[in-house]
Amino acid sequence: MSDQLFKQVQGGSVTTPSGFQAAGLHCGLKKTERNDLGVIICDVPAAAAAVYTTNLFQAAPLQVTRDSLSNGTLRAVVVNSGNANACTGQQGEQDAYAMRAETARQLGLDEQDVAVASTGVIGELLKMDRVLSGIERLPATLGYEPDHAEAFCQSILTTDLVKKEICLQVEVNGIDVHIAGAAKGSGMIHPNMATMLAFMTTDAVIPADALQGLLRDTTDRTFNMITVDGDTSTNDMLVVMASGHAGNLELTPEHEDWEAFAAAFRHVCEHLAQAIARDGEGATKLVEVQVTGAVSDLSARAIAKTVIGSSLVKSAMFGADANWGRVIAAVGRAGEPVDVNTVDIRLGDIVVLTASRPVPFDEEVALEYLKGDTVRITVDLHYGEGQAIAWGCDLTYDYVRINAAYRT
Amino acid sequence: MSDQLFKQVQGGSVTTPSGFQAAGLHCGLKKTERNDLGVIICDVPAAAAAVYTTNLFQAAPLQVTRDSLSNGTLRAVVVNSGNANACTGQQGEQDAYAMRAETARQLGLDEQDVAVASTGVIGELLKMDRVLSGIERLPATLGYEPDHAEAFCQSILTTDLVKKEICLQVEVNGIDVHIAGAAKGSGMIHPNMATMLAFMTTDAVIPADALQGLLRDTTDRTFNMITVDGDTSTNDMLVVMASGHAGNLELTPEHEDWEAFAAAFRHVCEHLAQAIARDGEGATKLVEVQVTGAVSDLSARAIAKTVIGSSLVKSAMFGADANWGRVIAAVGRAGEPVDVNTVDIRLGDIVVLTASRPVPFDEEVALEYLKGDTVRITVDLHYGEGQAIAWGCDLTYDYVRINAAYRT
Structure with missing residues (x-):
């Protein structure tokens, strides 16, 4: 991968690509006062793609996200840490759907526009009163600025010691297009089709199927090539949303700048994957x-x-x-x-x-x-x-x- | 597996089955004064069988043992700990063959009668002067008594904290037949066809092919079902020798007491496999x-x-x-x-x-x-x-x- 095809945006994060706001706050799922609820929202319907864990026991939020993504677009993704909502049966499913419904209501979206992700302990029901009152406070804390992206990045961490984020800039049709990502990792990391949790944003114009193909190919060489402990999680999910605000000609593998965009996309994934490995539970290197x-x-x-x-x-x-x-x-x-x-x-x-x-x-x-x-x-x-x-x-x-x- | 088919011999070990002597001593491969060279010898040509690691990088001694076992009989197996003689190239092969030749010479056997096993660090050449002078001292330390078996059991250990041995007694044609085994384990334990190192003796009359079939079937359910760290060693080997001294009618799957013999055989393997797992590196349980x-x-x-x-x-x-x-x-x-x-x-x-x-x-x-x-x-x-x-x-x-x- 050549560095000349793209460059890093210093201090950039998931709200650097045009059209994205983020928020993060503490709703009470983590015992300490750390953020445990976050959202990324796109101003317009974003072309979207996702990859999920191959673990047979998939957490409830994955089912909800699959449902929302069935038309290839998303407006928002809501995520909690501190509880994986996995192996929680029918109540867990209801809770994940309730998270989606309340997020949609608070942000004025259709339910189908919202993806849901969770990470944390397996087998315990979500404290839904805390989750729902947290979601109620999300709209007031949303923003395009770096501190909102920072609050989101913090909200997805569990035993992670450092946040993982990156933003790149790549030229497509002579226009600066941005690709950004945030991830969490630490333990139960042996991804198979996606890692623990990662969220990417881009302002590129790219259709959902091209985005999905690129995502799948790239995760095989990046997120699926890291391991902390050989244990594949029940909650692995990577969601990417493209706002299209950059106004480039639609990106497909036939586009003259596809190679540059794909290289930048891969660099974002590789950076986040490496950051997860480096911050593996207890890791010193x-x-x-x-x-x-x-x-x-x-x-x-x-x-x-x-x-x-x-x-x-x-x-x-x-x-x-x-x-x-x-x-x-x-x-x-x-x-x-x-x-x-x-x-x-x-x-x-x-x-x-x-x-x-x-x-x-x-x-x-x-x-x-x-x-x-x-x-x-x-x-x-x-x-x-x-x-x-x-x-x-x-x-x-x-x-x-x-x-x-x-x-x- | 029914306990009524066989019973344990208290204090029994690899020399309890009739026809076997053992020895163990310190030749200088381990830094401390612990035994690091051992031998088991059978008074007569023993029907013998073995299983080996499936790791592609097989240590030099495995090749030598395969060669010795090609006719289905053995008289002795010599083993060192403290050095695995693995990834040591042509010199390592020469050293393993030299161990076999010197053991045969000292014990008055044909080279083809001797199996060789090694365990310890990978990639270092054996200090052959120490090995050969140790082998020279083996004949004088041989014996049928429990303290000789004890010396052998100690000589095969590396990071193991306790020795692993067992002896069972099972009735075949109304005759008491014995099956005994000694093993070492501790780390790099994720056996695939055999464990780190295990040695079994029996005084049963049993042909080599029946012994090999029983061994393969049994290891799949015992040694191949343990793991300490998921790492399959380059040196895994399990060798069994049958002296035939018990004088029972030849044991094959058609023999009326096959089931009892097989159950006892499996119990020995299971006991040793469990003992290896319990004494895995650093294990508390x-x-x-x-x-x-x-x-x-x-x-x-x-x-x-x-x-x-x-x-x-x-x-x-x-x-x-x-x-x-x-x-x-x-x-x-x-x-x-x-x-x-x-x-x-x-x-x-x-x-x-x-x-x-x-x-x-x-x-x-x-x-x-x-x-x-x-x-x-x-x-x-x-x-x-x-x-x-x-x-x-x-x-x-x-x-x-x-x-x-x-x-x-």
Whole structure:
């Protein structure tokens, strides 16, 4: 991906693309005074697309969002944190529909215009009195300004330590088009078709089907390539809305600037995906695994995800231990074709294995590199043209601490 | 499996079956004075069988053992801990063959009679001077007595905290036949066809092909159903030797006492597999996941292994948190057919989910149960007749501590 095709908007967020307002507030689902209810609203019917978790136990809000998205347009998405509204049965479904209805009423929209998302603990009913009175306060807190986007970004976090957002600018028909996104992650992160929760906005003119195709293709290479703990959530959802305010000629794969738009779109997804991995529960660093020379891209993805998901590799990264034996053991159990005699492994620029044979390296130099906040593991299989990159984080005491006591 | 078909031999180990001697000593591969070299030898050519890891990067000793086992008999197996002799290239192969040759020479056997196994760090060459001088001392330390079996059991351990051994007695043709086993486990445990290292002995008369069939079938239901960290080792190997000293009529599936023998055989494997899971790196408890009502046994196995392997479930078990939401999320991402409306979940005897709906339960009672040293999670899918049990352990601070600093 070339940096010349687009540039980052400093301080930009989900309301930077023209036509979007946001809000976020504390309604009482989180125990502390942190925001736990948010909304993004588009001034006009936005072309919209979404991808959802493949977990069979899908939370109630996903059903509501699918329903709203059936015509390819949305005006708003409302989201709560602190409660996933998952495995909550019929009452949970009613609650998710009630969230949609009340949001539509307060914002003067049709119910079908509103998507719903939730994140938090599984198996507890929403405190609907708090949710509904929170929704009542949303219209008064809406705005186009950065502080409203900030309030929204905060409202979707759970055990996340930092907010995740980005805004890019890309030229389409000589017009500056914006693409922005906000996400939350942290735990139960092993996305399969979408990550925990992510929301993207753009002012580009793009039809819903082109947007859906681009979204699906891009998430396979970005959000679906991260893992924190190998656990796929019940609530993963990524929603994108396009206001069309930029006034460019309609974007489809045939458009002369499609490549630039797609590159910027992918960069937004990649940035958010990496941010989720880096802020994985208890993580002290981002780990990137690049696999080249696999029989296919799909095969490379499977191998990269096996390495990034290995508890032993993750623990070694926490300890800054150049334990490449665990990397090659993970490669060997990925279930993909590998020539066991031709594998190269590097940690950063440090070559540790060539043609499957150990290469002596300076342990002190490796230690210094692995102590950094970003570690890159490169595996070249020399077996084909397939390649992929996966992102994850280290496995730490804090991951155990956070998850030994999450619910209680 | 009925307890009446066999009984446990108190204090029995791998030398309890008639015809087997063992030895173990410290040759200098481990930094501390713990045993790191061991051997089991049979007085006569033993019918033998083995299963190996499916990891593509198989350690050098596996190739040597396959070669020795090609005729279905063995006299001895030599094993070292402290170094896996994996990813060590041609020198590693030469070293493994040299271990076999020297063991054969010292014990007066043919090279083809000797199997070799190694466990420990990956990617470092064996200190062969220490290994060979250790093998030289083995004959003088051999014996039939329990302390020799004890020395062997100690010699195969790495980060294990306790030795794993068992001996059963089962009646075949009115004769007492013995089946014993010793194993090591602890980390990189997600066996696929065999576990880290396990050695079984029996004095039964049983041909190699019947033994191999029984071993394969049994490991699928025992060793292949445990996980500590989802990482399949490069060195997994299980070797069984039958001396035939008991003098029973040859055991095949047609033998009238086959069922009893197979049940005892399975109990030995199950005991060792559970012991490995309970002594997983950093573990404070054994976790058992029982899945019933799946479409098939294979499907039940996949679901049980997904639940037992979930980092979030494992962390919750460490924290004694009755977080069943993580259990159902794992069921939903296992990739197996499930009716999302008919799932029951119990923690011990505590019902937490019925027909996929939360059931109120006493949190204090659940906390007390989950604080125990054995936790049973039962998932009934009400979707078919398939069932399976998987074993694992909790994810703790100590797992991270052990694996952040294993190599350095």
